[in-house]
Amino acid sequence: MFFFTLLFISPPHIVSRTILDHQAFTQPATKIAIKNHNIQSFINAGIGTKMLGIAQFKRYLTRFGYIPMYNNTFTDEFDDKFEVGLIRYQQRLGLQVTGKLDSNTVSQMMIPRCGVSDTTTHNNHHHITKHFMYFPGKPRWSRPMPRTLTYAFSPVNMIHSLSMLEIREAFQRAFFKWASVIPVSFVEAEDYGFAEIKIGFYIGDHGDGEPFDGVLGVLAHSFSPESGRLHLDAAETWAVDFGVTKSEMAVDLESVATHEIGHILGLSHSSVKEAVMYPSLRPRDKRANLNIDDIKGVQSLYGSNPKFRSGWLLESDLSANQGVQFGVKPLSLVASFIFFSFAHTLCACLS
Structure with missing residues (x-):
């Protein structure tokens, strides 16, 4: 949780x-x-x-x-x-x-952070890699790949400070990040009761043993596979555009959603500060693009999306679609290539 x-x-x-x-x-x-x-x-x-x-x-x-x-x-x-x-x-x-x-x-x-324990007194209960971590038992959505998971928003437990369209688009972007790198797709369902991932905003004690505590407290929590529950604190100042939401306590909805979906998929916290799954996130900060550590972690659970291409090409392929951060920037490679080509030609002429 x-x-x-x-x-x-x-x-x-x-x-x-x-x-x-x-x-x-x-x-x-x-x-x-x-x-x-x-x-x-x-x-x-x-x-x-x-x-x-x-x-x-x-x-x-x-x-x-x-x-x-x-x-x-x-x-x-x-x-x-x-x-x-x-x-x-x-x-x-x-x-x-x-x-x-x-x-x-x-x-x-x-600073703001996720409330899951970062470590335990019995580390053998976690499968630990260099950076990313799984939950005890390494749970995952177990059905064959490729896999489609349905999600839905609570018809009752929502907020009104953001429009439903803004909330939907923020979650669509968050789900897309993960779907871009693993053979799992996410589709919004009309029936909340039968959706595999259930998203809602709640106030205080909402029946799961982890009550929210109002403004500047717990922001959100989610559950490991295959629970699919993703809860956010309705008392917080949620934002999708910091240019519009001026509050110093504003929290980026897409960043929190992306992090919580990582938990829904089976990832625990990463020790890489640039990773989506790092436990801390400051107000008015945005960290919604997947880091290579996030990608390695989730692919170790589900394998790679067939359309996923490693290396520097990935960034250029996905950047236009709110994609992931991965590898070397294409422009950097091009610049390096031009520089070394020029240097090689110059040396040849001088010799």
């Missing part, structure tokens, strides 16, 4: 223990209650340090699978278990490994 999370920036770190304890009780484990200008105060914390606020980082790392449960008791002591969790987090997210609450690590925890 997966959901994008925006970590809320709360009142200052320098507050009374009573207030912070109350925040610790009410603040979800996916949120860090710290102001940007107070990040520096945690840098020198090490094993044995006791500092107000460390408990929330323990909850965060526990929530995302980097340290074992503390029996629901989180102290403000920087212990060895916490240090190990920080190191694992830094390694997994491609950060400098310091074992400290350095500014880059804390900042990473405060």
